[in-house]
Amino acid sequence: SADTGVLLSVEAVSKQFRGLRALDEVTLTVHHGEIRGVVGPNGSGKTTLFNVISGFYRATAGSVSFAGSDTTTARPYTLSLAGLARTFQNLRLFGQLTVRENILVALDRTRAHTIWQYAVWQPGVLARERGLRAQADEILERYGLVDFAEADPSSLPYGIQRRIEIARAMAARPRLLLLDEPAAGLNGEEVQQLIRIVRSIRDSGTTVVLIEHNMGLVMSLCEKITVLSSGRVIAEGTPQEVVSAPEVIEAYLGD
Numbered sequence: 440s441a442d443t444g445v446l447l448s449v450e451a452v453s454k455q456f457r458g459l460r461a462l463d464e465v466t467l468t469v470h471h472g473e474i475r476g477v478v479g480p481n482g483s484g485k486t487t488l489f490n491v492i493s494g495f496y497r498a499t500a501g502s503v504s505f506a507g508s509d510t511t512t513a514r515p516y517t518l519s520l521a522g523l524a525r526t527f528q529n530l531r532l533f534g535q536l537t538v539r540e541n542i543l544v545a546l547d548r549t550r551a552h553t554i555w556q557y558a559v560w561q562p563g564v565l566a567r568e569r570g571l572r573a574q575a576d577e578i579l580e581r582y583g584l585v586d587f588a589e590a591d592p593s594s595l596p597y598g599i600q601r602r603i604e605i606a607r608a609m610a611a612r613p614r615l616l617l618l619d620e621p622a623a624g625l626n627g628e629e630v631q632q633l634i635r636i637v638r639s640i641r642d643s644g645t646t647v648v649l650i651e652h653n654m655g656l657v658m659s660l661c662e663k664i665t666v667l668s669s670g671r672v673i674a675e676g677t678p679q680e681v682v683s684a685p686e687v688i689e690a691y692l693g694d
């Protein structure tokens with residue numbers, strides 16, 4: 440993948456749910472350093488595509504490769520270790536844990552360790568925990584969450600909770616971040632902040648694919664947009680190219 444610059448390749452993927460073909464031979468290639476937008480009317484297969492890419496669903500046909508490996512049948516946990524992170528349409532933060540602990544859990548998951556490390560006191564463990572804490576603080580700082588470090592996420596405004604979710608996904612330093620409707624429920628100022636955050640994530644070396652309904656956000660963030668309708672890719676190109684494509688106008692008028 441280093442030679443071709445391709446990070447994610449979805450080839451002729453179909454996903455069938457009983458009588459419904461949610462994805463119909465979808466092909467999509469994402470290069471390192473892209474911010475790709477995936478748009479389409481409700482029910483067009485956007486979230487299903489994310490679920491197939493991230494291993495939550497298995498494709499009925501076709502193949503997926505990520506970071507140079509065939510990941511068509513890979514499980515979510517394996518993909519996460521390989522550098523794929525995602526957020527969900529509905530928030531999935533851990534209750535009972537503070538904001539800092541949510542980040543710490545994500546950092547901890549990125550390192551292999553055994554029960555032995557917890558069962559037996561070792562001089563290395565304390566140093567390691569101090570290291571994790573410093574990293575968590577750095578992430579809290581980077582995402583403007585320092586003031587909320589000790590808070591219960593569910594007590595915080597919705598926009599902040601969404602930011603925590605992105606910070607947690609980024610704690611694993613993923614190669615690819617999938618964002619499922621990151622602007623949903625955000626106010627105008629929060630959307631502007633999100634745009635800055637996504638740009639800085641890309642600038643730090645993580646490729647981003649985002650599903651979004653907010654066309655303003657997609658238009659200003661993405662160099663390239665893929666449009667789905669009824670499980671098929673009906674257009675792909677720059678924001679200017681896709682908004683003027685007759686297939687796209689028709690699909691949205693029918694929504």
Ligand code: ADP
Nearest residue numbers: 456459461479480481482483484485486487488
């Ligand atoms: P979008 O994200 O574009 O709104 P989805 O990918 O959520 O679309 O859904 C595409 C189609 O697949 C919809 O008709 C939806 O009802 C169906 N679908 C999604 N997930 C499942 C599932 N687990 N079982 C059955 N049908 C599903």
